[in-house]
Amino acid sequence: MSNNLFHFGMIGLGTMGRNLLLNLADHGYSVIGFDKDEQKGAALLNESTPQHKVKAVSSLQEMVQQIEQPRKIMMLVPAGKPVDDVIESLLPLLQPGDIVIDGGNSFFEDTLRRTTYMQSKQMHFVGMGVSGGEKGARFGPSIMPGGDVAAWKNLQPLLEAVAAKVNGEPCVAYMGKDAAGHYVKMVHNGIEYAIMQLISEVYDVLRTGLSLSNAEMHQVFAKWNEGELKSFLIEISAQIFLQKDPETGKDLVDVILDKAGSKGTGKWTSQEAMNLPISIPTIDIAVAFRDISVYKEERIAAEALYQPERKKITADKAAFIEQLGHALQAAIMICYAQGLAMLHKASSVYNMDIPLKDVVKIWRGGCIIRSLLLEDFYTAYQNNADLANILLDQQLAKLLQLKETALRNVIVQAVQSKIAVTGLMSALGYLDAYTDGNMPVNLIQAQRDLFGAHTYQRIDKPGTFHTQWD
Template sequence: MSNNLFHFGMIGLGTMGRNLLLNLADNGFSVIGFDKDEQKGSALLNESAPQHKVKTVSSLSEMVLQLEQPRKIMMLVPAGRPVDDVIDSLLPLLQPGDIIIDGGNSFFVDTLRRTTFLQSKQLHFVGMGVSGGEKGARFGPSIMPGGDVAAWKNLQPLLEAVSAKVNGEPCVAYMGKDAAGHYVKMVHNGIEYAIMQLISEVYDVLRTGLGLNNAEMHQVFTQWNEGELKSFLIEISAQIFLQKDPDTGKNLVDIILDKAGSKGTGKWTSQEAMNLPISIPTIDIAVAFRDISVYKDERVAAEALYQPKRTPIAANKATFIAHLGNALQAAIIICYAQGLAMLHKASSVYNMNIPLKNVVKIWRGGCIIRSLLLEDFYTAYQNNPDLANILLDPQLAKQLQIKELALRTVIVQAIQSKIAVTGLMSALGYLDAYTDANMPVNLIQAQRDLFGAHTYQRIDKPGIFHTQWD
């Protein structure tokens, strides 16, 4: 580094921003940070090690003057107007060729607008997804940059150094043109919603249907995590069942209110899928059920009114738990398939050139949806990089055909016990529809033509037709 200038700047020194800077410092890069809240800057300095070259500043102009060119400045601020405000503040301070990185969960349409605007100012803009939470940021996240290729090449050494590693390979890669980085992160979060919904439904079957206690569920999830279901979300679920509440001594999971929050990326995924259009029903259900959970008072009133009798599942516990594991694995494969099919479609519609092989490659480590399954997906895309849907891969098809009966068995038993497993049902419904060469929507087309003259196509000859119905 020349003239004692810094390699990298960060605007926003919350937990994620601080941890990413400390990760960079661990890897030998000199870093400089700014936050309006001086206490966050102090926290960065307190958490840094003696060998780190870390500095905080009290203004953006001070930061810009101390960065080597081309300047690499990352924002980790709330999505929306705050991102535009930071960009507006930086514009008078930067020079052509400098790089601005948005590492938050910005909506991809906003990223596309900012990319076009900053190109007109001869500045590079990189929309970059970062997954892994605060621990990932500190010790190795999955990183999803998109946008300008020249900017990616400049950032590549830093990002590869700080990312998670799988088999020695960094969990970062160029995700494609324009807003591809934030688009991939949006879909990543949609898949995350879906897998969490599926796990919660299986938890309910174990708890309500089979009567397992938390210690027993810890054991089940631990065993699952030692097999083909091995993943971050299964691992932390097992951990959660042992956590005690220091105030009451009870299992913490039992005293957490059943109202789920969200930050919008799941909703964006569902809305955008309908715009494309592409079908992602398991992600849609995950969003919808978080919404239902918010209406706690109404749910309490409805239970009192309907008095549903949730009956135990009459089955051998060990056998049914094995079915549950296979059902969960099948449904998770299908929800990944929905999200990856969405990326394939969006890449074509928006001309983003998203490399799906690299997407699943970098999701194998660091990110929230990392799982052993991604190795199978990586193999599938190596064999066919332009695979429209991973359900078309012969090896994955074999896996699903083996586990399909377990998924059906679990759903039937849960329905009979009045346990809501709508995520599992949506995954199976998607599989049944996707593997049906003759869906019944010919009747829908006839209805649409009869009441609205919307026309239809025929199976025996080309063209568009309309009938004067009797």
């Protein structure tokens, strides 16, 4: 710390902001934080150690004055207007060349606007995704910065120090130009939605179709996490089945209401995919099923009206559970493929130059969607950095073909048992459509031309055509 100035400042000392500062302090950086709520500042100081160089202040001006130039100041505040409000409060206190980082889940178009605005003020602005939750922030998250290259170079040593490490490599890399950091984080969250949906469907097949107890489901997920399905979300699912409710003594998962919340990033991913356009049906389904879960009273009424008979799956239990694991892995591969294909398309459309090899590399550790599968994706992108869809990689295609039959069989059994596995079905449908060189949409084009003169192309000669239909 030169002249008693601090290396890094944080605006917003909630759980994530506080833990990131403590992580930086662990790595020898002097840090200062600001929050309007003085109790959050006190919590930062209480959680620090005598070896940390940490300070909390209740004045933005006081914080800015104590940071070395060029200043590195990060915001972790709610997306939307709060971010703009903080920027306006900061600007009179900053000098040209200072770096402002938005580490929240901001919509990428807002980040684009803010980047341009800050450039006009001669400031650097970095939209940065951070994944890993509170534990990741404290001990090593996956970090997705984008935008200003000069700012990235300045921040790189600091971010590499605090990021999660896989094989000694930090889980942080430059994600591309403009709003690439927040765009990559948005798609990351969409994939996260999809994997969680797939896991919940498999849980329902185990619970409803096979009548497994929570203890037995813990064993299934724990075993899966020792093999090809090893990932953070499988690991925590196994853990959840063991948790007891301190109030009732029941398994906690059984007393949690079946209404899923969301903060909007999954919805943004679906909406943006339609704008590109690119097909991400498994992510779309994950968003849609969180929405339908909210209508609990209607679902209860509909269940009483239709009285669906949830039939038990009579297949050999051990063999079927093994199939279920293969089916889940296949579907997870396909939902990753959808998200990564979206990033490939967006990188081209928005000229962001997103390095997909680095994206999957930094997702291998620290983040919520970290998975053993990402090692295979990393190899695929090392072989072809401009791979439009990971399903086009020969080795991944071989792996998926080994799992495909299991995915089909599981879906058939679940459908016959009236268990909703729409995420699994959407993944299989995507695979079947993507591997179909002759889709039936020629009929759709004929219909469009007949009722609306929308024209069509032909298979035997170039050009655009219209028919006067009889």
